Amino acid sequence: MVEQGTEIEHAEKRRVPRHVAIIMDGNGRWAKRRGLPRIAGHEAGTENIRRITTRAAEIGIEYLTLWAFSTENWRRPADEVAGILNILAAAIESETDGLHQQGARLVHIGSLEGLPTELAQSVRDAVALTRENSTITLTLAFNYGGRAEILHAVRRMLAAGVDPNSVTEASFSDYLYTAGIPDADLIVRTSGEMRTSNFLIWQAAYAEYHFTQTYWPDFGPADLDVAVADFVSRERRFGGLLIEPSTQAVET
Numbered sequence: 001m002v003e004q005g006t007e008i009e010h011a012e013k014r015r016v017p018r019h020v021a022i023i024m025d026g027n028g029r030w031a032k033r034r035g036l037p038r039i040a041g042h043e044a045g046t047e048n049i050r051r052i053t054t055r056a057a058e059i060g061i062e063y064l065t066l067w068a069f070s071t072e073n074w075r076r077p078a079d080e081v082a083g084i085l086n087i088l089a090a091a092i093e094s095e096t097d098g099l100h101q102q103g104a105r106l107v108h109i110g111s112l113e114g115l116p117t118e119l120a121q122s123v124r125d126a127v128a129l130t131r132e133n134s135t136i137t138l139t140l141a142f143n144y145g146g147r148a149e150i151l152h153a154v155r156r157m158l159a160a161g162v163d164p165n166s167v168t169e170a171s172f173s174d175y176l177y178t179a180g181i182p183d184a185d186l187i188v189r190t191s192g193e194m195r196t197s198n199f200l201i202w203q204a205a206y207a208e209y210h211f212t213q214t215y216w217p218d219f220g221p222a223d224l225d226v227a228v229a230d231f232v233s234r235e236r237r238f239g240g241l242l243i244e245p246s247t248q249a250v251e252t
Contacts (some may be wrong), residue, residue: 017185017231020056020224021065021207023199024048026191026215039083044217046091053104055221057136059228063181064138065109067199071145074114088142089119096126103135109177110144111152139181146201149177178203186231188224190216206238 024045031041049066056064069084099106106127112120123142153175157167173179184200184207192213196204210227212219 015232016060016228017208018061019063019065019182019184020061020186020188020228021067021184021200021204022052022216022219023067023187023189023197024216024219025189025193027217029191030215030217038080039087041215041217042084042087046087048217048219049091050095050098050102051221052219052224053099053136053138054102055224057102057104059225061228062136064136065141065181065184065200066139067141067144069110069142069144070198071110071143071148072198085116085119089116089122092119092122092126096129099138100130100133103133104130105133105135105137106130107137107139107181109139109141109149111148112143114143137181139178141199144177144199146198150202152177173202176202183207186210186227188212188227190214190219206236208234208236 027041027045028038029041030044031038034040046068052066053064068088073084074081096106106129108123108127112123115123123140153172156175157172162171178200181203183203183205186209187196187200187204187207188210189196190212192211194211196209200207208231210230212223212227214223
C-alpha cells in the first residue's frame with residue numbers, strides 16, 4: 001500500500017477529476033472473509049463514507065457520488081434489506097452533523113418511494129440542512145438505478161408537455177435526478193467486479209473507469225489517491241482530439 005497522499009503528490013500540477021462516483025461494492029464479501037454476517041459488512045461500509053468524503057475534499061474533488069443501494073437490491077433477502085435501511089437511518093442520524101460541519105452539501109438521487117416514512121423524511125431533512133454548504137457535494141445514490149432514472153426523466157418530460165423537437169442533451173439532463181451536477185469524470189468500482197451495473201448510464205458517457213480488488217470497507221484515502229492518480233495519467237479526448245476535460249488543478 002502506498003503512503004497516503006503519495007500518488008497525489010506525484011501528480012503535482014496535473015489535474016484531478018471534478019466529479020468522482022464510486023460503486024461501493026464488496027461489503028458482504030468483506031464480512032464473509034471475517035466470519036461475520038453480511039450486515040456487518042454494510043455497517044463497516046457506512047463507517048467509511050466520512051473518511052473518503054474528507055479525503056476527496058482535501059484533494060480538490062468538488063462532487064462525490066456514492067452508490068449505496070440500487071433498485072435491484074430490493075431482491076435481496078428481506079432481513080438484509082431491512083438491515084441496510086436501518087443502517088442508513090442510523091448513519092444519517094450520526095453522520096449528518098459531522099458532514100455539515102465539514103461543509104459537505106448532501107444530495108439524494110433515486111426514489112424515496114418504498115422507504116419507511118421516517119427514513120425518507122430524515123433524508124429530506126439532511127438535504128435541507130446542508131443545502132447551502134459548498135466544500136464538496138456528496139451525492140448519495142440510494143434506491144437508484146440508471147434505467148429507472150431515464151424512464152423517470154422521460155415521464156416528467158411527457159407530463160410537462162415538452163415539444164420533442166426541442167429536446168437536446170442539455171435539456172434532457174435537466175430532468176434527470178442529477179440536474180445541476182456535472183457528469184462524472186471518474187467512476188471507481190471496488191471489490192474486483194468489472195461492470196457498471198446500471199449506474200449513471202447517461203452521466204458516465206465519457207467517464208474514465210478505475211477498478212480495484214479492494215472491498216469497500218477497506219477502501220481508504222490512499223486508495224482514492226491511487227484512483228485519482230490513475231485518472232490524471234490518462235488522456236481524455238471525448239471522441240475528438242486533445243479536448244480539455246472538465247477538471248481543475250491538484251492542490252498539494
